Amino acid sequence: MIYIQQLEVGMMKNFNYLIGDPETKECAYVDPAWEVDRLLGLAKKDGYQVRKILLTHRHFDHVEGVEKVVEQTGAEIFINHLDQEAVKKSQGKKILLTAGKEFPIGKLKVVAIHTPGHTPGSTCYLVEDLYLFTGDTLFQGNCGRCDLPGGDSRELFQSLQKLKGLDPTIKVYPGHDYGTKPVTTIDYERGHNPTMRADYFQAFEEIP
Numbered sequence: 001m002i003y004i005q006q007l008e009v010g011m012m013k014n015f016n017y018l019i020g021d022p023e024t025k026e027c028a029y030v031d032p033a034w035e036v037d038r039l040l041g042l043a044k045k046d047g048y049q050v051r052k053i054l055l056t057h058r059h060f061d062h063v064e065g066v067e068k069v070v071e072q073t074g075a076e077i078f079i080n081h082l083d084q085e086a087v088k089k090s091q092g093k094k095i096l097l098t099a100g101k102e103f104p105i106g107k108l109k110v111v112a113i114h115t116p117g118h119t120p121g122s123t124c125y126l127v128e129d130l131y132l133f134t135g136d137t138l139f140q141g142n143c144g145r146c147d148l149p150g151g152d153s154r155e156l157f158q159s160l161q162k163l164k165g166l167d168p169t170i171k172v173y174p175g176h177d178y179g180t181k182p183v184t185t186i187d188y189e190r191g192h193n194p195t196m197r198a199d200y201f202q203a204f205e206e207i208p
Contacts, residue, residue: 001022001023002019002020002021002022002108002127002128002130002131003018003019003020003021003022003027003046003048004017004018004019004020004131004173005017005018005039005042005043005046006173006182006183007035007038007039007042008177008182009033009034009035009038009039010033010034010035010061011034012061012176013176013177013178014031014033014034014061014062014175014176014177015031015173015174015175015176015177015182016029016030016031016032016033016034016035016039017029017030017031017133017173018030018039018042018043018048018050019054019105019108019127019131019133020043020046020048020105020106021105021106021107021108023106023107024106024107025047025048025049025106026048026049026051026052026105026106027043027048027049027050027051027052027105027106028050028051028052028053028054028075028078028105028110029043029050029052029053029054029069029075030053030054030055030056030125030133031054031055031056031062031063031135031175032053032063032064032065032066032068032069033060033061033062033063033064033065034061034064034065035065036065036068036069036072040069040072040073049073050069050073050075051073051075051076051105052075052076052078052103052105053066053069053070053075053076053077053078053092054078054110054125054133055077055078055079055083055086055087055123056122056123056124056125056133056134056135056136056137056175057080057083057118057119057121057122057123057135057136058079058083058085058086058119058121058150059086059119059136059148062135062136062175063086063087066087066090066092067089067090067091067092070090070091070092071091074092075092076092076093076094076095077090077092077093077094077095078095078097078103078112079094079095079096079097079121079123080096080097080098080112080114080120080121080122080123081096081097081098081121082116082119082120082121083119083120083121083122083123084096084121097112097114097123098112098114099112099113099114100112100113100114105127108127108128109127109128109129110125110126110127111125111126111129112124112125113125113126113132113162113163114159115134115137115138115159115160115162115163116152116155116156116159117137117143117144117146117151117152117153117154117155117156117157117158117159117160118135118136118137118143118144118145118146118148118151118156119136119148119150119151120150120152122135122136122137122144122159123135124137124138124163126166126170129167129170130169130170130171131170131171131173132163132166132170132171132172132173132186133173133175134163134172134173134174134175135174135175136174136175136176137156137159137160137163138160138163138172138174138189138193138195138196139174139175139176139178139179140172140174140178140179140180140181140182140183140184140188140189140193141178141179141180141189141192141193141194142178142179142193142194142195143156143160143193143195143196144156144175153201153204153205154201157198157201157204157205160195160196160198160204163186163196164186164189164190164196166186167186168185168186168187168190169185169186169187170185170186171183171184171185172184172185172186172189194207195207
């Protein structure tokens with residue numbers, strides 16, 4: 001069993017998430033930016049304590065609310081070491097991630113998958129080998145931009161190839177509501193997402 005709450009917040013159609021262990025009632029808050037009180041209120045209403053903040057990357061629309069969450073909960077901040085600049089001023093305890101780092105949410109197993117391309121430290125979080133939180137690396141039907149500072153199209157292609165190799169039944173929870181449905185699967189994206197269907201970098205580069 002797992003507790004997952006997905007809420008669309010802010011002006012950029014961001015998805016924020018609560019991921020919790022129903023047994024221990026510990027949960028993590030993914031990419032806090034806008035409407036922090038709304039998410040914290042939901043966690044409290046459902047009987048969960050926010051102990052961790054999981055950041056998929058460094059952009060402002062995914063980190064703007066970190067300090068407020070830290071102040072109200074004392075949660076630890078998990079972010080890839082290559083994107084740590086985004087939270088350098090935070091008073092919260094920082095856990096700097098590297099590829100393949102494992103850690104728990106209560107008794108749930110989480111693996112940090114390094115997926116650079118959108119930013120150098122972009123990270124997807126695989127929970128219990130069943131649920132993948134992809135930030136701006138993979139959307140339903142598309143992928144994140146790589147034309148912003150720190151972006152790299154070749155790295156993003158390689159990251160998508162890495163995700164394509166995961167179990168096809170894994171559910172995908174993206175960082176924005178940019179598709180036709182809020183949750184997808186690796187299998188669906190393999191078959192329908194042009195950025196996942198591209199087997200060669202040149203083909204990926206040619207996608208409009």
